[in-house]
Amino acid sequence: MFVAEETPQTHAAPSSRKNDATLEGKVITITGAGSGIGRASAVLMASRKAKLVLVDFNTATGEETLELVRKNGGEAVFVQADVSRSEDVQNYIQKAIETYGKIDVxxxxxxxxxxFQPFHEISEEEFSRVIGVNLKGIFFGMKYALQVMEKQGYGHIINTASTxxxxxEHSLAAYTASKHGVAGLTKAAAIEYVRKGIRINAICPGGVATTLTAAVPQSLQESGYVPEEFPNMRxxxxxxxEELAELVAFMASDGSSYMTGSIIVADGGLTL
Incomplete structure (x- = not known):
């Protein structure tokens, strides 16, 4: 392993390692905050003193998360947004700046x-819908956050990809393409901004018990295909x-300060 004799001229490492897990004072935007990993991450990071901008397409569930955060003594605002729309993403980024003056994460x-359906049966509309939210939404979230972070001279972006x-994954071509794209955007941006004090990483959950995955068994039955690993997760x-939220909170903290361009798998052994 190569060890540099001299530290390159770049942003210094954190001066203290005592409180790397704390999020106190950090301003964090969270999309998909109305349920699942987003909601669990919001509740946990608020408990660690982060200030949150909660974003979701569903106003009702987004405001439920806001109420949960506030009931636990956390500080947050909620913004309704369709992440596949550039103007909606710019709006919640602007709300973060207006409310808290910065975006740390x-x-x-x-x-x-x-x-779940065969490749040749995927409609153009379905492909565009999945790519629009899962890939274009990530692109917009990165693009407008990076504009803020470059001016600040620091920041951290965490993207949710997937295994x-x-x-x-069989019968999920559009979804697979979108998540491969998320990994690609993460790595490409990490290279560009690594010397600008900005880090970009992605997490890859496997099966997570959320409202999003609740319909998977029925969809698999309808498709006529059940992956061999599905009934018996490794x-x-x-x-x-909440288990994924712990990973997100760690990534948002200074404890992950030497990580960028990482594609972090947390899948219970699914991809072994």
Whole structure:
């Protein structure tokens, strides 16, 4: 392993390692905050003193998360947005700046599933819908957060990809393509901004017990295909959203300060 004799002229490492897990004072945007990993991450990071900008397409569930955060003594605002629309993303980024004056971490987490179906049966509309939210939504979230972070001279972006970012999944071609794209955007941006004090990483959950995945068994039955690993996850169960939230909170903290361009798999052994 090569060890540099002299530290390159770049942003210094954190001066203290004592409180790397704390999020106190950090302003964090979270898309898909109305349920699942987004909601669990919001509640956990608020408990660690982060100030949150909660974003979701569904106003009702987004405001439920806001209420949960506030009931637990956390500080947050909610913004309704369709992440596939550039103007909506710019709006919540602007709301973050107007409310808190900065963005330390952008957690681009919003995503949708596609119907399990053969490649040749995927409609153009379905392909565009999945790519629009899962890939274009990540692109917009990164683009406008990066504009803020470059002016600040620091920041961290965390993207939610999937195990389908590193392997294909049967009957999920559009979803697989979108998540491969998320991994690509993450790595490409990490290279560009690594010397600008900005880090970009992605997490790859496997099966997570959320409202998004609740419909998967029925969709699989309708498609006529059940992957061999589906009935018997290697770790024996789906992840709870709170387990993934712990990973997100760590990534948002200074404890992950030497990580950028990482595609982090947390899948209970699914891809082994």
């Amino acid at each position: 952008a957690f681009n987490n919003a995503g949708i599933l596609q119907k 389908t970012a590193i392997r294909a 770790i024996g169960r789906y992840a709870e959203p």
